[in-house]
Amino acid sequence: MSDAGEFVDLALQRESSWEKAMETRERLGGSLKVYGASVGAVRGTIRDALKRYKNLSHDDIAALSSELWDEPVFERRLAAVVLLQTKVGLLVNTDLTRIEGFIRDAGTLELVDPLAKDVLRPLLSRLAGQAKDRAERVVERWGQDPDHQLRRAAALALGADTP
Structure with a gap:
């Protein structure tokens, strides 16, 4: 896993709670694994990752979004979406x-x-x-x-x- 991917994944796991995980799992119906991080935590994690890894090119953004998406974890995939939303101009x-x-x-x-x-x-x-x-x-x-x-x-x- 890339440094940026590992940063995002670990941050999402640290931001998780079992209560949020249960609520999200119930809402999604078990189609994906769930860490239990809030949407705000996902957005903040991507914001922090983009500050930490400032010079990500188009190819870096594409690779990171794919890396986050590869694991069937809701928050990782949501982080990939937020990353693409943030960098849609690229x-x-x-x-x-x-x-x-x-x-x-x-x-x-x-x-x-x-x-x-x-x-x-x-x-x-x-x-x-x-x-x-x-x-x-x-x-x-x-x-x-x-x-x-x-x-x-x-x-x-x-x-x-x-x-």
Whole structure:
């Protein structure tokens, strides 16, 4: 695990409580493991990580988000979403492949919805020209996919508030 990934993971574990873990596990229905860290703790951890590791490039952000996502732990995956939200200005249309994988593997709409609204939507709105055309075609294709999470993400990314 990278230094930044280890920093985030350990901080999330330190911020956990058994009460929050039980509440989150019950809400998610057991689709993911849970540490029990609050959303505020996840956001603060990413803020601290970005202060500590100041010069993360696009490739570093992509690698760290994938590293956090690899373990099926809700807070780690939420941290990956927060990281992408925070650094959406660095993302490019080729990041759609990674984001598609995240959506397919999310296990909960609590991860799908912010990926769609706070990562995909701003990414699509920022792209121009051929990159925008390609990205929109990809997301429109998602709207026809059998995976309900991917269809929902496509609808939300393309402007629907609720699909």
